[in-house]
Amino acid sequence: MATPAIYGLYDEPAAAQRACTALKRAGVEEREITVISSEPFEAFEFSQRDHSLLLFRLAGIGGLVGFVLAVLLVTGTARAWPIDVGGMPIVAWWPYLVIIFELTMLSAILTTVVSLLITARLPSRRKDMYDLVVSDGKILVGVPMTAGRPADAIRQALGAGGAVTIKTADFQN
Amino acid sequence: MSGPSSQPATGVPATMTEDLLRPLLKTSWSFYLLVAVLGSIVLLGVGAFAYQVNTGIGVWGLNWPVFWAFDITNFVFWIGISHAGTLISAILRLVNAGWRRPVTRCAEVITAFALMIGAMFPIVHLGRPWLFFWLMPYPTERQIWPNFRSPLVWDFFAISTYLTGSLLFLYLPTIPDFALVRDKTTGWRHKVYGVLALGWRGTTKQWHRLESAMQIMAIAIIPVAVSVHTIVSFDFSMAIVPMWHSTIFGPYFVAGAIFSGIAALIIAMAALRKFLHLEAYLHPVHFENLGKLLLMMSLLWGYFVFAERLTTWYGNESAEMSVFWATQRGAFAPLYWTMVVCNFVLPLSILSFRKFRTVLGCVIASCGVVVGMWLERFLIIVPTLSHKYLSYSWGSYRPRTPEILLLISTFGAMGLLYTLFSKFVPIISIWELKVGEQPELTQPHETPDVAATLWRTHP
Numbered sequence: 001m002a003t004p005a006i007y008g009l010y011d012e013p014a015a016a017q018r019a020c021t022a023l024k025r026a027g028v029e030e031r032e033i034t035v036i037s038s039e040p041f042e043a044f045e046f047s048q049r050d051h052s053l054l055l056f057r058l059a060g061i062g063g064l065v066g067f068v069l070a071v072l073l074v075t076g077t078a079r080a081w082p083i084d085v086g087g088m089p090i091v092a093w094w095p096y097l098v099i100i101f102e103l104t105m106l107s108a109i110l111t112t113v114v115s116l117l118i119t120a121r122l123p124s125r126r127k128d129m130y131d132l133v134v135s136d137g138k139i140l141v142g143v144p145m146t147a148g149r150p151a152d153a154i155r156q157a158l159g160a161g162g163a164v165t166i167k168t169a170d171f172q173n
Numbered sequence: 174m175s176g177p178s179s180q181p182a183t184g185v186p187a188t189m190t191e192d193l194l195r196p197l198l199k200t201s202w203s204f205y206l207l208v209a210v211l212g213s214i215v216l217l218g219v220g221a222f223a224y225q226v227n228t229g230i231g232v233w234g235l236n237w238p239v240f241w242a243f244d245i246t247n248f249v250f251w252i253g254i255s256h257a258g259t260l261i262s263a264i265l266r267l268v269n270a271g272w273r274r275p276v277t278r279c280a281e282v283i284t285a286f287a288l289m290i291g292a293m294f295p296i297v298h299l300g301r302p303w304l305f306f307w308l309m310p311y312p313t314e315r316q317i318w319p320n321f322r323s324p325l326v327w328d329f330f331a332i333s334t335y336l337t338g339s340l341l342f343l344y345l346p347t348i349p350d351f352a353l354v355r356d357k358t359t360g361w362r363h364k365v366y367g368v369l370a371l372g373w374r375g376t377t378k379q380w381h382r383l384e385s386a387m388q389i390m391a392i393a394i395i396p397v398a399v400s401v402h403t404i405v406s407f408d409f410s411m412a413i414v415p416m417w418h419s420t421i422f423g424p425y426f427v428a429g430a431i432f433s434g435i436a437a438l439i440i441a442m443a444a445l446r447k448f449l450h451l452e453a454y455l456h457p458v459h460f461e462n463l464g465k466l467l468l469m470m471s472l473l474w475g476y477f478v479f480a481e482r483l484t485t486w487y488g489n490e491s492a493e494m495s496v497f498w499a500t501q502r503g504a505f506a507p508l509y510w511t512m513v514v515c516n517f518v519l520p521l522s523i524l525s526f527r528k529f530r531t532v533l534g535c536v537i538a539s540c541g542v543v544v545g546m547w548l549e550r551f552l553i554i555v556p557t558l559s560h561k562y563l564s565y566s567w568g569s570y571r572p573r574t575p576e577i578l579l580l581i582s583t584f585g586a587m588g589l590l591y592t593l594f595s596k597f598v599p600i601i602s603i604w605e606l607k608v609g610e611q612p613e614l615t616q617p618h619e620t621p622d623v624a625a626t627l628w629r630t631h632p
Binding site: 034035036037038039040041043046047049050051052053055056059074077078083085088092095096098099101102103105106108109110112113115116117119120121122123124125126128129130132134135137 | 190319320321322326327330331333334337338341345348349352353356357371372373374375376377378379380381382383384385386389390393394396397400404407604607608611
C-alpha cells in the first residue's frame with residue numbers, strides 16, 4: 001500500500017541531526033523517522049537508535065547449533081560405519097575436533113549473514129523511501145504522512161534543520 | 174586523474190566517487206589487451222590440462238617415489254597466498270586501523286581467487302579428475318563412509334569454510350557500493366547492480382546490521398584462516414616422513430602463508446595503483462605500512478626456518494639428515510639458498526631502511542618473497558619424498574612442460590580474475606573511504622553547533 005511521505009535532503013549530518021531533533025520536538029516518534037545516507041555516521045544521535053546485539057546473539061546460537069550438528073555428524077558416521085585403524089578408538093575426538101571447529105564456525109558465519117539479510121530486510125524489491133541523490137552524498141530524513149499528521153509542522157521541522165530540498169512522494173509502507 | 178588541487182585537507186580527492194567508478198564505466202583498449210594476454214596464458218594451462226586428461230597423468234614428471242610435486246606445491250602456495258586478504262583485512266578491521274580502508278577490498282579479492290585456484294589443484298592432480306566428487310565426504314552407494322580422521326577430509330572442510338566465509342566477507346561490504354553503482358548507471362548495468370545491491374538503501378538500521386555482521390565475520394574468519402593453513406600443514410606433518418612429522422609445521426605454514434599473502438597484496442596494489450591511476454588513494458604510506466608487516470613476517474619466517482633446521486641438525490637422525498643435506502649442499506641446494514635470499518636477505522636488505530620502503534622497494538621485495546615462498550613449498554615436498562627412510566627408495570624429480578605451463582597459467586588466472594573483478598566492482602570500498610574522511614568530531618576544532626548534536630554529549 002502506497003503511503004505519502006515528506007522528506008528533506010541535507011548536505012551535512014549535523015543538519016540532518018537538527019532536523020531529527022526538530023521532528024521529535026514536533027511530536028514525531030523516533031521510530032517513525034527514516035534517515036538514509038550513503039555512509040554510516042556513527043558520531044550522531046540519529047545513527048545510534050538501531051544499535052542492537054541481536055546479530056551477535058544469533059551468531060552465537062548459530063555456532064552452537066553448528067557445534068551440535070558437527071558432533072552428531074562425526075560421531076554418528078563413525079558409529080554407523082566403524083573403521084578400525086590399528087586399534088584406535090572408533091570415535092576419535094582429537095581429529096574430530098578439526099571438523100567440529102570448522103562446522104561450528106561455518107554455521108556461525110552463515111547464521112550471521114542470514115540474520116543480517118532478514119533484519120536489514122534484504123533483498124527488497126519494495127518501493128521504500130529513497131532518493132537517488134543519496135548516492136551523491138545527501139542525507140535523507142523523512143516521515144510517512146499518516147492520517148492526522150500536520151504536513152506544515154513536518155515541513156517546518158525539516159526546514160529547521162537546513163534542508164537543501166523538501167519533497168513529497170508516495171512509498172510503500 | 175584528479176590533480177592535487179582537487180584534494181581536500183583530509184587527503185582524498187573530492188572526485189573520489191567518479192575516480193573509483195571510472196574503471197567500471199569506461200573501458201580502454203589497454204583493458205582488452207591485458208585480458209587477451211592473461212587469457213592466452215590461462216589457455217596455455219587449459220591446453221596443458223586437456224593434454225594431461227587425454228594422455229594420462231604420466232605426462233608429468235611424477236614417478237616413484239615422488240608422487241607429489243608441482244601440483245601440490247601450487248596447492249599449498251595458492252592457499253598460502255589466500256591469507257593475504259581476509260585474514261589481514263579482518264585483523265585490520267578489528268584493530269580499527271584507519272589506513273586499512275583503501276586496502277581491504279584489494280586484499281579480500283586475492284583470498285577469494287587464490288582459494289579457488291589453490292583448491293583446484295587436488296582435482297587437477299587426480300588421475301581421473303572427472304571423478305573429483307569422490308573426494309567429497311558423503312556416504313556413497315558403495316558404503317564408503319567419510320573418514321573424518323583423514324587430514325585430506327579436514328582440508329575439504331577447512332577450505333570450504335574459508336572460501337564460503339571469504340566470499341561473504343568480500344560481498345557484504347560491497348553491497349553499499351553496488352547500490353551506489355546502481356544509482357549512477359542506466360540500462361543493463363543498472364539492472365545487474367540493482368540485483369547485486371539487494372535493494373540496499375542505507376538506513377541507519379541497515380548500516381548497523383552490516384557493521385555488526387562485518388565485526389562478527391572478522392572475529393570468526395581469523396581463527397578459520399589460521400586453521401586452514403594449519404590443516405594444510407597437517408597433510409604433511411601427520412605423516413611419519415622425514416622432516417614432515419614436526420609440531421612446528423602448523424605455525425610455520427601459517428606464518429609463511431601470511432608472509433606470501435602480504436607480498437601478493439603489495440604487488441596487486443602496486444598494479445592497481447599504476448594501471449587504474451589510483452595514486453590518490455593508494456598512498457606510499459600504505460606500501461610503507463605493508464612493507465613493515467612484510468619485514469616482520471620475513472624475520473618470523475627466518476626464525477621458524479632456523480628453529481626447524483637447528484632442531485633437525487641437533488637431532489642428527491639419519492633419515493632426516495639425508496633430506497637436510499640434500500637441501501643444504503646437495504641437488505636442491507641452489508633452490509634452497511635462492512629461497513633464503515628471496516625470503517630473508519632481500520626483504521631485510523630493502524625493507525629495513527626507511528628510504529627503500531618506497532612503492533618500488535616494496536614491490537621488488539614482494540616479488541622476491543613470492544618466488545621464495547613458492548620455492549619453500551616445493552622444497553618442503555620434493556626433497557623429502559625423494560629421500561625417505563631407506564636409500565633404495567630414493568629417487569628424483571624433474572618437472573615436465575605440462576606442469577610448468579600449469580604453474581604459469583595459475584599466475585595468468587590470478588591476473589585475469591583480478592582484472593575482471595576490478596572492471597566490474599569498485600576495487601576500493603567507496604563508503605569505507607568516505608567514513609575515513611569524516612572529521613573527528615571530538616577534536617577541539619569542531620563547531621559548537623555540531624558538538625551539541627553529538628549523542629555522546631547527551632547524558
